[in-house]
Structure formats: structure tokens, C-alpha cells
Amino acid sequence: MPVVLLQAPLGTYLGWNVTASGFHKGKVCNLRRVAWIPFAKTRAERLASGDPRLSLQERYGTHAGYVFAVKAAAANALARGFLLQEDADSLIAEAEASNVLNP
Numbered sequence: 075m076p077v078v079l080l081q082a083p084l085g086t087y088l089g090w091n092v093t094a095s096g097f098h099k100g101k102v103c104n105l106r107r108v109a110w111i112p113f114a115k116t117r118a119e120r121l122a123s124g125d126p127r128l129s130l131q132e133r134y135g136t137h138a139g140y141v142f143a144v145k146a147a148a149a150n151a152l153a154r155g156f157l158l159q160e161d162a163d164s165l166i167a168e169a170e171a172s173n174v175l176n177p
Contacts, residue, residue, distance in 0.1 A: 076147065076150045076151040076154055076156050076157075077147075077151065077156075078144060078147040078148050078151055078157070078162075078165050081143070081146075081147035081150065081151075082140065082143035082144045082146075082147045082169075083113070084112060084113060084130065084174065085110050085111050085112035085113050086110070086111045086113075086127065087109075087110055088109040088110070088111070113125075113127055113128065113129055113130050113133070114127075114129040114130070115129060115130050115131060115175070116129050116130075116131045117129050117131060117132055120132075130174060130175055131175060134174070134175060135175075136175055137172075137174055137175040137176045139175070140169060140172075140174045140175055141166070141169045141170050144165060144166055144169035145166055145169075148162035148165050148166055149162070
């Protein structure tokens with residue numbers, strides 16, 4: 075299934091999360107919102123932290139490159155019937171308005 079946020083990601087999505095507080099503190103919880111680990115912005119940041127995943131800059135180059143990736147992913151999902159036009163338009167507008175790789 076083509077999912078725009080997975081085809082033009084800003085980080086790694088996990089299918090689990092560790093509960094931060096309460097009765098189940100410290101235990102794995104897969105019934106709540108999944109965890110997300112953002113990508114480093116630049117190659118230098120990623121290397122400094124030891125992150126093996128490509129940075130945003132390495133993936134998309136520029137803000138325009140990120141927007142292009144979102145547009146391509148949205149077009150794919152739309153063509154395959156997994157996304158409505160209004161939702162594609164909304165995702166693209168969010169990408170254009172974002173600060174992803176904007177100075």
C-alpha cells in the first residue's frame with residue numbers, strides 16, 4: 075500500500091513504543107501512537123551522532139527535493155486509489171509550508 079509518509083519519510087516509524095509513565099512505565103506498548111525517530115538534517119549531523127540512516131539532505135537534497143518526493147508519493151497513492159485528491163493536496167501543501175531543509 076503506497077503511504078506518502080512512508081515513501082517520503084522524515085524519520086523512522088516504529089511499530090512499538092515504550093510507555094513513559096504510569097502503571098506500565100518502561101514496558102513496550104503497541105496500543106498507543108507509534109514511536110518516530112527523526113532523521114538528522116545533514117550528513118555531518120548524522121555522522122556525528124553515529125546514525126547509519128541517510129540524512130534529510132542526503133535523501134532530498136533541498137526543500138524543493140523534499141516537496142518533489144511528497145508530490146511523487148501522493149501522485150502514486152492517488153493513481154492507485156489509496157488517497158483522495160483533497161488529501162493529496164493537503165499533504166503537498168503541508169510539505170511546501172514545512173521547514174524541511176529550509177534555511
